[in-house]
Structures are given as structure tokens and as C-alpha cells.
Amino acid sequence: MPTLNPTHRAVPSVVPAGELRVLTVDEIKASANNPRLLFDPPQLIELKKNIAEHGVLVPITVFQPKGQSQFSILDGERRFRCVVDLTNENHVGKDGKPIRIPANIVEPPSLIAGMLYMFSIHNFRASWELMPTALSLKIVMEELGVTDNAALNKLTGLSEPQIGRCKTLLEFPERFQKLSLDPDPKTRVPSNFWIEALPVIDLAVDKIANVGALGRDGATDKLVGKYRDNKIKSVIHFRRIMESYDLAEGNPAQEAKVIRRVEQFFLNPALETRAAFDEFVVEKKRVQSAIGACEGFISQLKKFKLAHTSDEDERKSLSEALRQVRDYCNSLEQALIGSDDPEVTH
Amino acid sequence: MWKYFHLLRAVVRFHDYNPQRVSMSSVARWMKQFKSKGDLRLACSLLEKVIYFSETETKRILHRQNEALIEDLQKAGLPTKKLIYLQTDDAGSSSPTMLGILRNSAGLEQRGCKLLDGRDAMGITAETRKREQGAIIYIDDFVGSGQQFERARNFAQQSVVGTFSEFLLVPSICEEGYTKLTKMGVTVYSGHIHSKAERPLHDHSHLMTGNDRAKLTALCKEIRKNSALGYENMATMVVIYRNAPNSIPAVLRGSDKQEPFYGLFPRFKDLPIKKL
Numbered sequence A: 001m002p003t004l005n006p007t008h009r010a011v012p013s014v015v016p017a018g019e020l021r022v023l024t025v026d027e028i029k030a031s032a033n034n035p036r037l038l039f040d041p042p043q044l045i046e047l048k049k050n051i052a053e054h055g056v057l058v059p060i061t062v063f064q065p066k067g068q069s070q071f072s073i074l075d076g077e078r079r080f081r082c083v084v085d086l087t088n089e090n091h092v093g094k095d096g097k098p099i100r101i102p103a104n105i106v107e108p109p110s111l112i113a114g115m116l117y118m119f120s121i122h123n124f125r126a127s128w129e130l131m132p133t134a135l136s137l138k139i140v141m142e143e144l145g146v147t148d149n150a151a152l153n154k155l156t157g158l159s160e161p162q163i164g165r166c167k168t169l170l171e172f173p174e175r176f177q178k179l180s181l182d183p184d185p186k187t188r189v190p191s192n193f194w195i196e197a198l199p200v201i202d203l204a205v206d207k208i209a210n211v212g213a214l215g216r217d218g219a220t221d222k223l224v225g226k227y228r229d230n231k232i233k234s235v236i237h238f239r240r241i242m243e244s245y246d247l248a249e250g251n252p253a254q255e256a257k258v259i260r261r262v263e264q265f266f267l268n269p270a271l272e273t274r275a276a277f278d279e280f281v282v283e284k285k286r287v288q289s290a291i292g293a294c295e296g297f298i299s300q301l302k303k304f305k306l307a308h309t310s311d312e313d314e315r316k317s318l319s320e321a322l323r324q325v326r327d328y329c330n331s332l333e334q335a336l337i338g339s340d341d342p343e344v345t346h
Numbered sequence B: 001m002w003k004y005f006h007l008l009r010a011v012v013r014f015h016d017y018n019p020q021r022v023s024m025s026s027v028a029r030w031m032k033q034f035k036s037k038g039d040l041r042l043a044c045s046l047l048e049k050v051i052y053f054s055e056t057e058t059k060r061i062l063h064r065q066n067e068a069l070i071e072d073l074q075k076a077g078l079p080t081k082k083l084i085y086l087q088t089d090d091a092g093s094s095s096p097t098m099l100g101i102l103r104n105s106a107g108l109e110q111r112g113c114k115l116l117d118g119r120d121a122m123g124i125t126a127e128t129r130k131r132e133q134g135a136i137i138y139i140d141d142f143v144g145s146g147q148q149f150e151r152a153r154n155f156a157q158q159s160v161v162g163t164f165s166e167f168l169l170v171p172s173i174c175e176e177g178y179t180k181l182t183k184m185g186v187t188v189y190s191g192h193i194h195s196k197a198e199r200p201l202h203d204h205s206h207l208m209t210g211n212d213r214a215k216l217t218a219l220c221k222e223i224r225k226n227s228a229l230g231y232e233n234m235a236t237m238v239v240i241y242r243n244a245p246n247s248i249p250a251v252l253r254g255s256d257k258q259e260p261f262y263g264l265f266p267r268f269k270d271l272p273i274k275k276l
Helices: A041-054 A078-089 A111-122 A130-142 A150-156 A160-171 A172-180 A189-207 A215-228 A235-247 A252-267 A273-280 A281-303 A311-336 B001-014 B024-032 B037-048 B053-073 B094-106 B120-133 B147-157 B176-185 B210-223
Strands: A016-023 A060-063 A071-075 A101-106 B052-054 B085-088 B114-117 B133-139 B163-174 B186-194 B238-240
Touching: A071 A078, A071 A101, A071 A111, A071 A172, A071 A311, A078 A101, A111 A130, A111 A150, A130 A150, A130 A160, A130 A172, A130 A189, A130 B120, A150 A160, A160 A189, A160 B085, A172 B120, A189 A215, A189 A235, A189 A252, A215 A252, A235 A273, A252 A273, A273 B024, A281 B052, B001 B024, B001 B037, B001 B085, B024 B037, B037 B210, B052 B163, B053 B094, B053 B163, B053 B186, B085 B120, B094 B114, B094 B133, B114 B120, B120 B133, B120 B147, B133 B147, B147 B176, B163 B176, B163 B238, B176 B186
Parallel strands: A060 A101, B052 B238, B085 B114, B085 B133, B133 B163, B163 B186
Antiparallel strands: A016 A101, A060 A071
16 A cells, blocks of 8 residues: 555555455446456456466455445456456366355444545556546545646556646536546537647637637637637647647747637637648657667667776766756657547556 | 238227327238238238237336336445436437436435436446445446447446446347347346247247248348338337337338338338428
């Protein structure tokens, strides 16, 4: 169980009911999340092989919600999943009976303990919409009074950039959040829409009086309308707006031109993103130059043959310099993440 | 003579079918479409096997099952204020209608239960968070394969926080759906589990001879080429007063827009649009 800053309330842990039982798969309830998406297949195959040979050696942890005859899993979803597969394949244990699972029975977990388990499952999930995760994170933050990204990372297992993205989603009013919780994927606004739109909204509200007059929600409504009308064909296209603005920096005439275009973009429902901003972005050349710079950097470093540097101070300085490079590269890599598809979690 | 017996019996049994009135003339019109006496006899014997849930019967089952569930949950330590009833479909469709019926007949709100739309993710999160533990009770009038239910339930579940047991209240459920839901850990409270053996046109049923089944199946294929025996060839025989499931054989459901084949139990969306 993750530890917390002593000033925070302790995370409630599970309370054992003091019973170890051997259960059949029918006595256990699968997680509501789609198991096929939950776990990495090669790892699961390896575990399955192991269970087929030796059975389940480490007990899973289960509890029984009030009124329910089956046990819900608190820890051991993968072991359970493997046994279900093996049972479906008519595999039996050494005693010739269906494989059974040793299980520690614990009391139903508290709200927070249950949520933290949910996070541990979701972290295995290949494809998961970010908005429900953000709402769960909000509850964790409110219940435990923890808002620091590093502490939340320890508690939930979500990466810090993921936590940052969740927090971005939570900045939007509920009525916008609801648009990303639409059960119909055809009408659902992807969570990434809000993450990509936020800097554009900030820019427009801050720099353009006519957009500022609409207020943040009014400006957001304009973008939602454009997205629904397919005038924002991909949420990634928001980046072209910010790129246009960043590239115009230091050139007042160009900057004014971009700002005027941003104003038109917000106020003219028919104006499509790429049609409005492509002229300001010369992306290919810059990206190619950056790729060339990366290759050149690595090849130069290799030439210096630094692996056996022995001087203590030099080694420290070099490590520090490399750390700075790595931090910048990591932040750039994180910034490049984004798509119209559901957020990918690792 | 036997024709009139079936005609009268159909009118009495199915008198309150909502999408299209089952009257003397509608049954007579349905019967006239069969080319031979043999086909008509087969169709009538199929009609005999329809398991019909009238409005009264549906309400009675829902109410009884709900009372039994509430009692069981109270014994397990869950008072009614810990219960959340979820509709799993759009307004106007079966699930909200059933929930509406139960809300009034069982006084759910007066008893402190919460009624929610299964698509209201924020509402589900807020209410489950408030209660921390309890039971989620889904409601519908019929579950076939369970796939549609599974989608709706999985969507709702991603917003649930806390520990909640899950139940489904449903007047009738197919054995396929029952198995699926049991595997999912959803406990079913139902008045009727519709077995494959009860479905004359299902491969696992012996209610008809193979020859008769083949004849009727061929007839169904003429009416609806791609869904002759209904969704996933389930060939179900349950008809609920407010709408037939999409898994009934085509000879009972009829063609799209009821042309060329007029069905006795068309679904609402099978009916031609009436000109005002």
C-alpha cells in the first residue's frame, strides 16, 4: 500500500476477515472492465502456463459485497482470468477436478481502498477513456486531501503527466466534462479535445477582446460547436494554432496576423482549423531539422567515448548535463502525446 | 373450426399488445397469408408456443421480484436507501418504462431508493460515492443474449465507486443471457427463464419435428432473409405487451414496414409511418 505524507489522512487498508478459502471460478465475480483489454497477452500466457502446471500458488484477495453471493476480487484479477481461461479449455487440476483458487477473504474495502484497486487495474488497461479516470482521481484528491502530482502518482500508479492531463480535464465545468462521458462514441467528445483545446482557449480569452467577452465557457462552446460541425477535424489540429502563435513570436506583424486569425476562427463557425492556420506553419522543415539534430547529437556523443570517464567531478557534471537533456526530451515526448483515440495508459 | 379456435385464442391472449392491436381482423389477415393449410397449421402451432407477458402480468412479476429482492437485501444488511435503480436505455424504451412502472407501484422514491439513468456517468459517481456501498439494480422487460445489457452495464460500471452488488430485475430472460449475466456477477431476479427448449424453431428444441421446423424456418427466411429467426438466430418466443424482442421468428414479427408479410407482433420500428 502506498505511503502518504503524515499530514494526510492514512489510506484505509483492507481488513482481513481471517479466512482462507479455496474457491471455484463460479464463486468469483470478474471485474466489470473488459478483461481482454486489461492485461498484456504475452504476460498472461506465461502466467496461464504456470498455473496450468502448478495451480494457483499465491492466494488472491476477495471480498463479498453485501447481498452478493459471489466474491469480488481485490487483488489477483490476472490469476483469476487465467483460471477462467483454463476452465473454459476443460483443463483440470492434478486431482482431476476443475482448478480452484485459494483466496483470502477480507472485509469489503472502503471507498478509497476500492478506488485505489481500480486504479491498479486501469493501469494495465490498454485503452481507457481519460474522463472517468479524471473523475475518480478527483474523488481520491478530495477524500485524501492530496493534490501533489508525485503523491498522487504513488497512490494511484498513474504517471505524473497523466495526472496532469486529468487535472486539465477537471478544470472544465461539469457540463463540458459530461460531453466526454456520453455512452455513444459517435457523439462523445474525446477527452483529448479538452486537453488540446485548453491552451487555445487561454490564448484567445487572454489576447482577444471579442473572445474574452464570451467568457471561458462561451469560448469553449464555440470550439465544441466547431468540433460537432466537423470544422475541427482532429483534436491534434489545435496544435497548429499554438504552433502558429509560437512561430510568430518576436515578429509583431505576424503575431497580430495570427491573433486576428484566431479571432476569426472563434467567431466564424465555418472556418476550418487547417484552412485557417496551415499558412503559418512550416512544420516539415522544422521537424526534419530536429530529427537531424537528435541524430547529430547522439553521433557526436558517441565520438567522445565517455563511458569510462574516471574523474569524479567530471562524471558528476556530465551526469547532470545528461539529466537536463533527458528531462527536456521527456517533457517534449510527453507534449507530443495526443490523438483522437481514447487516451493510452501505460 | 381449428382456425377459429386459434383466432379467438390469439385475440384473447394478446389483446393488449401495444405496437399493433391483435384483433379478429388482424389475426385473420395474418392467417390468410399462408399459402397452404399445412403452413397455416404450423404457424398456428408456433403461435401457441408464444409466451406472452401482458401488462398486468409484467407489472405483477416486476413488483413481486422487486419485493423479494428488497427483502433479500435487507436481510443482507442493505436498507432501501442504499439501493440505486438504473435504467439501461433511452427514455421511452423498455428499461425506463419498466422503471417508471416500478417507481409508482413499489414507491421506490418514498422508500429512499435512488433512480438513475445508466448513461448519467456523473450521477452514478455522485450517488455511489455518497452511499459507499449498496446495490445497483438494473431493470428491463426482457434480456435475450445479454450483449446489449452487458454494454450498458459496463458503461455504467466505470462510474461506480465503492462496493456495490449488482442485480437485474426482469420479467423474462433467455438462458443465454442468464448464463452471461451470472458469469458477469449480476444476480438475476426474473419471473421466467426462457430456455432454448421452449423455442420451437431453435436447434436445441424438440417441440417440432425437424421437418416442420425446416418448413417454418424457410418461411421465415422468405420474410426476413437476414434475420429469419431473429437476432443471433435465437428464435425466442417471449412477447412483451409493449414490444416484441428483435429475436422472435420473422413469421411472427412480419416484414419491415409490414410489407409484404404482415406480422402479428411487429416491433414499433417495423410499422409503416402513418400519414397524419
